Amino acid sequence: MKSLILAICLAVACGAVQAQKIFRVVQSDGTVEFTDVPPSNRPAEEIQVRPMNTTPAVAPARATSTQAAGAQGETGYSEFRITRPADDEGIRSNAGSVDVDLKLAPALRAGDKIHLILDGQSVGGGRSTAITLTDMDRGTHSIQAVVKNSDGKVVARSNSVTFTLQRTSINQPQRPRPQTN
Known part of the structure; x- marks a missing residue:
């Protein structure tokens, strides 16, 4: 039961982290700063973060018993x-x-x-x-x-x-x- 509650909490926390907004702030000397809290004294541009590109892992192909027997044969x-x-x-x-x-x-x-x-x-x-x-x-x-x-x-x-x-x-x-x- 504890592991189920822990899994649900982790899933909610991960979703909350991904839902955060990112802001781009240009300082007076021209340096660019990225933050998750917009400053009140400077204009900040909200950055739209694109979803991460992910590729599912591909399991290596295993030789079937007929292929292995053919190679040995x-x-x-x-x-x-x-x-x-x-x-x-x-x-x-x-x-x-x-x-x-x-x-x-x-x-x-x-x-x-x-x-x-x-x-x-x-x-x-x-x-x-x-x-x-x-x-x-x-x-x-x-x-x-x-x-x-x-x-x-x-x-x-x-x-x-x-x-x-x-x-x-x-x-x-x-x-x-x-x-x-």
């Missing part, structure tokens, strides 16, 4: 992405090995294989979602994974990830000896 996989390494990650590995982890849902179908593409070149494939690349050169690389069916057709493609492999160089020039005076 084309590839057969609802999620396929590289989870490790992260995009723009720096990896320190003097051995030159990088672990690549993939997230694939649902599980890999019979006959499908995962292929990794490193710097535009295919570097192998298999059925595991955890792959280790070895003997990589240091520097910046990009990697992407694809799922191919038994016919060799790409049925799913992951996001592309760029990472930098940092490893110690054996080609370090000898430092000059410090000179003494």
